[in-house]
Amino acid sequence: MSKFFDLHVHAYPETEVPAEELLRVAKRYGYTGIVITNHDDTVGSDLKSNSGFCGIEIRANSVADLKRKIKLYHGKVAVLAVHGGNDKINRAALEDHRVDVLAHPSGENREGALNQVLARFAAKNGVAIEFNLNAIIQSRRGERARMLLKMRSNLKLVRKYKAPLILTSNARTIYDLRAPREMIALASLFGMEREEAASALSDFPQGILEKRWKRENDVVVLKNENKKINY
């Protein structure tokens, strides 16, 4: 059986639910591990986490701000995600090989979009494109239809350029978590094949944690830290 990971979960300093509680529920649902990616403006420099992996989601208001924050957090966290949405931020994040994940490239309110240039950058620099399933769960009717449409077109580009892709729950409470099989069923709503979705939950997240798509001199791999955490 493959190991499933959820790479985008928000826990205690940002939300009320403690990381241990989220990990307990996720383990029961069949996940091997979760990565706590709180927004950088809510955690500051406090990056300690004793359960699950520790990541960060950078929320930047300009490209210069983003570059500065990437430099600050690079090498200190297991997963460096960027809060996408704005077209300029998306582009800057995908052009930077130090970034691991571009979270919700279409934004939480569908303000941004991927195109062929960005998808090619994502494949070249090994930046995973995130498909945020929480957006499908929480929205209804027209809003959900538009969200699914965006995801469908993003998926088409990601497939064409073979960029890494991941499925995440973006959970803020334990009730936002969904089991891997449920995530696969949700991914099929925007045309993802079953095997594809399964690897987006297991192979690709594992590759991100191992920095599989990065050249060795590109990134600082957290080797000792990864060894400490048993899956």
Place this chain on the structure above:
Amino acid sequence: MCLALLIPSSLRDRRRYLVFEWLSERGIDKWTLLSEIRNSIFSLYGDVGASESKMRLIEYTNAEDTAGGMGILRCAHDKVEEVRAALACIHSANEARLSIRVIGISGTIKGATRLLR
């Protein structure tokens, strides 16, 4: 006697029984849960899709100590993934957060009841 039972067994619908587990902030009664599942299926697949899925709630249990429980849902044998997606889309009921997870699938009620325990 239900008329559907009089159909020869070779012509009967093929069904699957999904055993699911629900977890919520507060206790949720059977009718609220059922209407929430129905709403989700209607909103995701429309009237035609809902009729094709042949969804029906067979069993509902409520855990005494925690706000959660289990249940059995019937659906058409080729619509399991669709119903699973609809169940995963449920996020709240009566303004209490709610999540549903399928824990097993069976071809008979008997097999599903065994999974329930």
